[in-house]
Amino acid sequence: MDTARKKATARQTIATLTANLVTFSYGVYSGWPATVQPALQSPATPLEGQLSDDSISWSNSLGYISAILGTLIWGVLAEKYGRKVTGYLTMAPFLISWVVLLLTKSEMSLLVARFLGGLGGSGAAINTPMFVGEVSDEHTNAALGSLFILMYNLGVLYVYVCGTCFGYTSLNSACLVVSVVFMVVWYTIPESPTCLVRKNKPVEARDSLKWFRGTDTDKEVEEELDSLTVRGDQVLPASMADFMEVGTVKAMIIGFIFQTGTQLCGINVILSYAVDIFDQSGSKLSPNVCTILVGLVQVCGSVIGCLIVTKGARKLFLISTYSAAAVSLYIMGGCFYATSFYKDVNTGLLPVACLSAHVIAFSLGLGMVPYIVYTEIFKPNVRNVCMSALMFWNNALGFGVLKAYPYMQDSLHISGCFWLFALACTVMAPVTYLFVPETRNKSFEYINNQLQLWFSGLETKAKSVTSLTVKNTKVVVVESKDKKVYMENNQICSNEP
Structure with a gap:
């Protein structure tokens, strides 16, 4: 590998990791309820009053309502003000939410903080993959794209560990630190060259492209800059005809299918209720220890995914991981079903193994590969609007699943909930085979x-x-x-x- 190639890879990786600190914060936000739920519902609650099951369900799901609102604005802001400014704007809700939790102790302030965090979460899901896709080249695109789910999972593990080791106030302080670090480091990263070309700033675009490609000469980036400039779908706004093309319509259908699978596989329920789930699973191990173990396995799965995502077919990853997730959820449901009849049953490490298999499957395929596929099936000039529509659906469905989960437990039992999630994963495997084209190494x-x-x-x-x-x-x-x-x-x- 020559010097320019090494420098380009290093700079693109640094930019990707920095941009994904917002994604890391989203993971912290998502895992936070699991660690604090027992304390918030205990008589010694750090808040002004003990929270009910309904209040917990609202705190877990309310962020999806603000995320729905976010899908209406983040794509527009990214186009109007650029990826860098939008990056600051997506982190701001997280920063404010942690400050609110540190300064106030009421249930209402908790709900306000959760609402704000959801707004930042939708921005992370829209702006970050867009930025990474535009600054990475053909050699690094897939690997750097897979860092989205890795950083999200690292955020979840971070809050699981901090929640176990620290008290309520120290936990929120540790979460705030991440937001502050991003605000400082993000300043050093250049704007996306694609974005600058679309804003008719050729000089800034050339400088940005030279930085990301690891070169100091104009000549080495001129060809790529010309390609960005003359490619119509990069510089012209999308028309209604672009959205009505059969390719775009089917790409949207594929996206809706993927996002439905993401929510109905139960991953957000697992992340938000992890401690409570292990408490009901029949295992004699500490629920907090089990939660950290699953978070650690999830990160390991993400690391493996980053290393092998470029080696295998996208469809193979998706179909195999949907199948693995389904099997693990069926078995997990069986654990809950057994404990409902035999109160003294000890399921041992089986719940940990099942949920570990599930989160590995999520990290390797069904949670990561769709976002790589999106960069490959949508034309650049329709990608922003289409991604916003997909995130709108994702967040609406996520709100429904998390808000309904406590009531589903009452009517179906927790075993029925997990079997329902397993059924959704089972259906996704053949649907992926039939409808999704292979995109790896394809033009x-x-x-x-x-x-x-x-x-x-x-x-x-x-x-x-x-x-x-x-x-x-x-x-x-x-x-x-x-x-x-x-x-x-x-x-x-x-x-x-």
């Missing part, structure tokens, strides 16, 4: 052609899938051994173009 043109086929499994039956333009209409050509079919955007097929 956007190839991926877009595959998106014209509603069932991507047909790809294996075709000798080639290409496209051509006939009378200003894009036509997809699917050729097998003995037949050639021409398909227009409206999915009408014929034997002639």
